[in-house]
Amino acid sequence: MPPGAVVPTVDVDRSDPAYRAWLKEAVRKVQADANRSADTHLLRFPLPEEWGVDLYLKDESTHPTGSLKHRLARSLFLYGLCNGWIRPESPVIEASSGSTAVSEAYFAELIGVPFIAVMPRTTSAEKCRLIEFHGARCHFVDDPRTVYAEAAALAVRCGGHYMDQFTYAERATDWRGNNNIAMSIYSQLRLERHPEPAWIVATAGTGGTSATIARYVRYMQYGTRVCVADPENSCFFDGWRDNDPTATSERGSRIEGIGRPRMEPSFMPAVIDRMMRVPDAASVAAVRALEQRIGRKAGGSTGTGLWSALKIVAEMAREGRAGSIVTLLCDPGERYLDKYYSDTWLSEQGLDIEPYAEAIRLFLATGRWPD
Incomplete structure (x- = not known):
């Protein structure tokens, strides 16, 4: 998906049996990751x-995924799935300085949804490589203070879900x-x-x-x-x-x-x-x-x-x-x-x-x- 592309919102009937089956399988996969680690x-x-x-x-x-942020990403994905925010085929977007994005890219790949990381341009090259390794895309900003607004705007343009780790980190974790x-x-x-x-x-x-x-x-x-x-x-x-x-x-x-x-x-x-x-x-x-x-x-x-x-x-x-x-x-x-x-x-x-x-x-x- 090229930068700035407008993707139609995927309309989901959350009572639909196919969606509930997808959700059940997505939650199982995320929980299984914790169980086998x-x-x-x-x-x-x-x-x-x-x-x-x-x-x-x-x-x-x-x-x-090699960092403390693996715990956070797992909690955020479970939180987003169980709240009905993460949907089949719709992108997940995050504002991140790197490690959270690596871990979220892993979980997005695990459940089969697209992922875009909005990051400062100074983020280490190795973190960018790891994000892309999981099939995700890096979206860079020059001013680190703009990552929040750009991630939220990109989610609107893509019809996706802005994960917003900086708001939900403390409430997503038990x-x-x-x-x-x-x-x-x-x-x-x-x-x-x-x-x-x-x-x-x-x-x-x-x-x-x-x-x-x-x-x-x-x-x-x-x-x-x-x-x-x-x-x-x-x-x-x-x-x-x-x-x-x-x-x-x-x-x-x-x-x-x-x-x-x-x-x-x-x-x-x-x-x-x-x-x-x-x-x-x-x-x-x-x-x-x-x-x-x-x-x-x-x-x-x-x-x-x-x-x-x-x-x-x-x-x-x-x-x-x-x-x-x-x-x-x-x-x-x-x-x-x-x-x-x-x-x-x-x-x-x-x-x-x-x-x-x-x-x-x-x-x-x-x-x-x-x-």
């Missing part, structure tokens, strides 16, 4: 035993249980020396993951605190700190998948205990340190969360508080070889990661976090 691993980040603090990374890169990410974390920590984490550190794109985790913590009456790490050029930290739902950022985030130019409807500031603003150079330094420590490359959003988690480890160790901390390995670094693992890209962006890399080295060697 083993839960993601919880990896230990090596720290000295005597510190009394354990750090774990929930490895979401092992999902079939935060009370149903093997959500929070429930999985607590189950996997059951036999560890600190089974109830002192902190869970998340990052925010839609805000759906942090809302799910924080709500589950409260629902289950745990003492865990939730910290959200926010990159440069994102308004979430300012909006949370100032209790300002109108906060905005004039630039798009360099850390793909997290950070937004506006306060998204799915971002729930009231359930977050703490936020940290993380320099982009620190995020990159952290993912490179992660590779050195556990031999795994990860995306920049993982680095944002890991930097904040390491700071909390340092605080707890300094104060003599034992416990565990969990953060997320959101997606594989192989998607970003031309960005976060490229010294050329760092130079072009004016990012000097060495002071942050040295801070991590010093901390892991001595237990001291630089002032």
Whole structure:
């Protein structure tokens, strides 16, 4: 379908037996994907035993589409199908910085509907390749702030459904249980020396993951605190700190998948205990340190969360508080070889990661976090 093409709306009688049979099969396929996929691993980040603090990374890169967004896409498709919004043959359109679009393209292919991803032109080439691998189309915009309006307009032109992850992420996911990410974390920590984490550190794109985790913590009456790490050029930290739902950022985030130019409807500031603003150079330094420590490359959003988690480890160790901390390995670094693992890209962006890399080295060697 060429850009800008007008596709007639597919008129569906939702009481029609053929439609109900299609819907039943589509829901079965999406649920079967979850049923046959083993839960993601919880990896230990090596720290000295005597510190009394354990750090774990929930490895979401092992999902079939390689990222944390696989959970969200599955929930959004079930939500859209059960609400009658996703119909046979009609396109699904999403505004995304990449990983959500990869996962949604997978589910669209699974149930046999077209998919179009509206993304900033700066989205990594590997993510675009993965979207197109699933038979979907990439629709680029030059200004990241226009992805919402363009996706909604494209849905009207195509007679399709605008998924709108930034509105529906927190309501499409069952935060009370149903093997959500929070429930999985607590189950996997059951036999560890600190089974109830002192902190869970998340990052925010839609805000759906942090809302799910924080709500589950409260629902289950745990003492865990939730910290959200926010990159440069994102308004979430300012909006949370100032209790300002109108906060905005004039630039798009360099850390793909997290950070937004506006306060998204799915971002729930009231359930977050703490936020940290993380320099982009620190995020990159952290993912490179992660590779050195556990031999795994990860995306920049993982680095944002890991930097904040390491700071909390340092605080707890300094104060003599034992416990565990969990953060997320959101997606594989192989998607970003031309960005976060490229010294050329760092130079072009004016990012000097060495002071942050040295801070991590010093901390892991001595237990001291630089002032």
